[in-house]
Amino acid sequence: VLNGNFSYIDSDxxxxxxxxxxxxxxxxxxxxxxxxxxxxxAPTSLGYIINQKEIxxxxxxxxxxxxxxxxxxxxxxxxxxxxxxxxxxxAFYPLxxxxxxxxxxxxxxxxxxEAATNEDGDxxxxxxxxxxxxxxxxxxxxxxxxxxxxxDMTLQDFISNxxxxxSDGSISYAAQKEFFSELLLxxxxxxYGSFDTPEFRELAETIRTDIWGNEDAFTYSSDxxxxxxxxxxxxxxxxxxxxxxAYSFHDSDSxxxxxxxxxxxxxxxxxxxxxxxxxxxxxxxTLAYISAxxxxxxxxxxxxxxxxxxxxxxxDFYQAVNEVYGDAxxxxxYSSELYADDFNDYLDGTVSLEDFIAxxxxxxxxxxxx
Amino acid sequence: xNKRRRGMKxxxxxxxxxxxxxxxxxxxxxxxxxxxxxxIPYIRVLYYSVIGSQFRRNFVGLKNYIETLKNxxxxxxxxxxxxxxxxxxxxxxxxxxxxxxxLSYGIKxxxxxxxxxxxxxxxxxxxVVMIWQDVFGSSGxxxxxxxxxxxxxxxICIVLLTAAFTAIDESVFEAARMDGAGxxxxxxxxTVPMVAPTVYFVSxxxxxxxxxxxxxxxxxxxxxxxxxxxxxxxxxxxxxxxKLNYQNxxxxxxxxxxxxxxxxxxxxxxxxxxxx
Numbered sequence: 001v002l003n004g005n006f007s008y009i010d011s012d013x014x015x016x017x018x019x020x021x022x023x024x025x026x027x028x029x030x031x032x033x034x035x036x037x038x039x040x041x042a043p044t045s046l047g048y049i050i051n052q053k054e055i056x057x058x059x060x061x062x063x064x065x066x067x068x069x070x071x072x073x074x075x076x077x078x079x080x081x082x083x084x085x086x087x088x089x090x091a092f093y094p095l096x097x098x099x100x101x102x103x104x105x106x107x108x109x110x111x112x113x114e115a116a117t118n119e120d121g122d123x124x125x126x127x128x129x130x131x132x133x134x135x136x137x138x139x140x141x142x143x144x145x146x147x148x149x150x151x152d153m154t155l156q157d158f159i160s161n162x163x164x165x166x167s168d169g170s171i172s173y174a175a176q177k178e179f180f181s182e183l184l185l186x187x188x189x190x191x192y193g194s195f196d197t198p199e200f201r202e203l204a205e206t207i208r209t210d211i212w213g214n215e216d217a218f219t220y221s222s223d224x225x226x227x228x229x230x231x232x233x234x235x236x237x238x239x240x241x242x243x244x245x246a247y248s249f250h251d252s253d254s255x256x257x258x259x260x261x262x263x264x265x266x267x268x269x270x271x272x273x274x275x276x277x278x279x280x281x282x283x284x285x286t287l288a289y290i291s292a293x294x295x296x297x298x299x300x301x302x303x304x305x306x307x308x309x310x311x312x313x314x315x316d317f318y319q320a321v322n323e324v325y326g327d328a329x330x331x332x333x334y335s336s337e338l339y340a341d342d343f344n345d346y347l348d349g350t351v352s353l354e355d356f357i358a359x360x361x362x363x364x365x366x367x368x369x370x
Numbered sequence: 371x372n373k374r375r376r377g378m379k380x381x382x383x384x385x386x387x388x389x390x391x392x393x394x395x396x397x398x399x400x401x402x403x404x405x406x407x408x409x410i411p412y413i414r415v416l417y418y419s420v421i422g423s424q425f426r427r428n429f430v431g432l433k434n435y436i437e438t439l440k441n442x443x444x445x446x447x448x449x450x451x452x453x454x455x456x457x458x459x460x461x462x463x464x465x466x467x468x469x470x471x472x473l474s475y476g477i478k479x480x481x482x483x484x485x486x487x488x489x490x491x492x493x494x495x496x497x498v499v500m501i502w503q504d505v506f507g508s509s510g511x512x513x514x515x516x517x518x519x520x521x522x523x524x525x526i527c528i529v530l531l532t533a534a535f536t537a538i539d540e541s542v543f544e545a546a547r548m549d550g551a552g553x554x555x556x557x558x559x560x561t562v563p564m565v566a567p568t569v570y571f572v573s574x575x576x577x578x579x580x581x582x583x584x585x586x587x588x589x590x591x592x593x594x595x596x597x598x599x600x601x602x603x604x605x606x607x608x609x610x611x612x613k614l615n616y617q618n619x620x621x622x623x624x625x626x627x628x629x630x631x632x633x634x635x636x637x638x639x640x641x642x643x644x645x646x
Contacts, residue, residue: 057612065424065616085614090425278425337593363595370443370609370618 008299017299029285033073033274036060036082041129041243041272042075046292048285057082064091067279072286075128078115078271079186084332086275087124093276094122098287100294101126107298108305115271115330125273126290128297129243130305132269132328133183133260134321136247137238140254145171145237155184155203155261159210165237166217172227174239177218181207182336183260183268185343190331191263194364195339195357199263204346204353212347242270244304247321257320259327269328338363412627419620438621446598447606447622448629450512451580454519454602455633459576462520463569466527473528474535484528491525498522499589512599514590519583527572534568535561570641577633581626584608 008017030049033042036057042050052075055063060082063071076083086092095101101123105113108127118124135158137149145168147161165171188203189195211218220228227233233249240260241247247257259267280286297303301310304325312322339360346356419435422428438444473484490498498518506514538561546556584604587596594609595601603626610618 061612061614065611065614067424081612082614089614089616090423091614338595341593362598363593366443366595366601367609370441370606 008296016301017296029282029289031072031282031286031289032070033075034060034063034071035075036080039075039077039272041077041131043128043274043293044296046289046296048289064277067277069277069279069281071277072280072282073274073276075272075274076125078269078273078330079333081335083273087118087332091275091278092122092124093278093280093283093287094124095126095276095287095290096121096123098123098294099291100298101290104294104298107307109307109325109328111269111329112271112305116273125275126294127271127273127305128293129272130269130325130330131242131271132267132304132325133240133242134257134267134324135238135260136241136250136255136257138236138252138255141171141235141237147171147237149238149258151258153258153261155206156210158261159206159214161238162217163214165221166214170223171237172221172223172235173237174220174224175218176220176240177211177215180218180240181211182340184263185339186333186336187268188263189334189339189364190268193368195360200357201353203263204343204356208347244302247304247318248302251315251317253316255317257317257324259324264329264331267324267328269325269330271330334364334367338367415620415623418616419624421617424614424616434617434621435625438618438625441618443601444603444606444622444625447601447603448625450599450601451603451626452629454516454580454583455577458516458519458580459573462523462527462576463573465520466524466531466572467569469524469528470531470535473532487528488525490522495586496589499586502586502590510597512597515583515587515600518586518590519580522583522586523576523579527576530568530572530575531565534565538564566641566644570637574634574637577630581630 009015030051033050033052035052035054038054039052042052053071060074064074064082064086074086076086105116105123105127108130112127112130116123116125116127135149135153137147142149142161145165147164148157149161150157162173162175165173184203184207188200192199194200224236224239227236231249233239234252236250239246239250241250241257262268274290276283276286276290298306300306303309304311304321307322307326309322312318339356342351342356342359342363345351346353351359418424420429420431422430422433469487473481498521502514502518542560542564543556546560551559581604584602587600587602588594588605588608591597591600594605594612596605603622607619607622607626610616610622
């Protein structure tokens with residue numbers, strides 16, 4: 001910060017971002033940010049002092065409902081229960097008039113702006129990180145091994161590829177069963193909103209028989225662990241990725257990215273966002289921070305949320321990432337408490353599928369209607 | 371003479387007023403506490419129950435009440451809570467009465483086990499629930515929660531009722547015996563009327579305690595969505611709280627307080643009729 005001008009300069013000395021008119025003391029301002037649970041994707045502080053506190057579900061609800069003046073921002077993930085509640089109950093300060101926010105959202109993929117805007121047209125949250133889960137695979141390794149991944153791949157195609165990779169024995173890959181099952185379940189629930197469907201019965205049977213029934217295949221291969229530790233993923237045949245950091249390790253001519261076979265037909269994007277407390281004591285500073293953050297993110301060439309980010313033109317790999325991001329969607333999920341334990345009982349064989357469906361639908365009905 | 375009398379009256383009045391003022395002053399801390407912790411929050415809850423949202427504060431009249439009363443899960447929760455009161459409170463009070471009588475009459479077997487009745491009051495809820503889970507497993511009925519409630523609350527009921535029994539002056543019984551009263555008459559005409567206020571108090575306390583069984587029930591089922599038979603008002607309120615639905619929470623809290631108030635009034639009317 002020099003004479004009130006904030007500059008973001010790269011290693012070659014070129015200015016990436018410039019914000020003028022800031023006072024020196026702006027960068028001593030502290031902002032209190034709360035979260036219900038651990039959030040890894042905290043936004044950059046841009047010189048502000050961000051006091052982040054993880055306070056648990058009950059305290060979070062109490063703090064938000066009591067309109068506690070002591071917190072300025074709350075940070076949440078679209079996978080948390082509270083996300084949709086904050087929007088639906090109006091527990092936010094609208095960001096429409098904050099300098100740079102609307103411009104930033106316009107520059108992002110349309111599904112991000114859509115998720116950040118409520119029915120009344122209020123910008124209720126500011127997305128700080130959007131991660132789209134996708135399958136990254138090496139075309140050369142996979143074709144040599146006879147693994148056929150394609151854009152119109154079905155779940156069964158994916159499963160048979162994983163089984164083939166496992167039986168080959170020499171292929172490095174990652175397809176963790178817990179993670180993949182949870183992804184399939186939450187995606188299914190968001191799409192259908194009930195477990196009592198033929199589609200769910202088919203999916204549950206597939207997860208139980210084909211994924212958990214082949215649990216040695218649905219894990220990290222031993223070679224993959226070597227790549228994980230060395231950071232050299234050139235020999236990895238396929239992997240499920242979500243964040244920019246992970247994508248950066250796989251950027252090569254032989255690799256590409258496609259959507260995972262999801263029930264909704266679109267890739268799931270997990271959004272980490274911040275909401276401003278309407279009763280905040282430091283509202284002005286907080287909005288100034290959001291404004292600076294939006295300008296900073298808008299100027300970040302590696303920001304995968306931007307529809308026309310510079311990084312997308314650097315390689316075919318990132319062009320493929322761009323296509324996957326462009327076809328993604330943010331959905332606010334139901335709590336996994338409604339089905340996770342019961343589904344594990346079903347996988348263990350403790351309860352039958354019909355009993356699981358009855359119990360999970362009962363809880364889901366209570367959750368939606370109480 | 372008249373002047374002196376008048377002077378004495380004024381002095382008495384002064385003393386009287388000073389005494390009254392002192393009494394009122396003594397009440398101030400208690401009234402202030404009640405106002406700060408009960409009356410003012412209750413008024414705020416009433417206010418929140420007639421606005422559309424905690425954050426927009428538009429007046430909606432009785433809309434929230436109508437929606438809550440129509441909500442099938444509120445109805446289920448209310449039904450289960452009232453059932454818990456209707457089934458468990460009479461069983462608890464009668465059981466506590468019998469054990470207190472046995473303790474008062476010095477029945478050895480009961481006296482030797484009295485420690486066991488007070489034990490639930492000092493054992494942490496989490497420990498109790500673990501034992502309960504081992505004993506009942508997934509029984510599929512509401513019985514574990516009902517038994518847990520009775521077991522957890524019987525200690526305090528026994529303590530209060532035993533104190534009431536032992537407070538009856540022995541001379542009253544002696545006088546009745548001299549007048550030719552038998553054991554049945556002694557209990558129906560002396561013991562029962564004299565402990566009736568305590569029984570009433572114990573019943574009220576137990577009704578209030580039915581609303582405190584949430585902690586044990588939650589630990590027992592390990593979820594915010596227990597089986598329908600155990601879904602009580604506390605679950606409904608807690609879940610709405612976690613969904614930031616303060617209006618539903620406030621409305622159901624007001625409706626619950628009305629139910630409790632009605633039960634207390636009914637109990638008082640019964641007591642009045644019994645005394646007459």
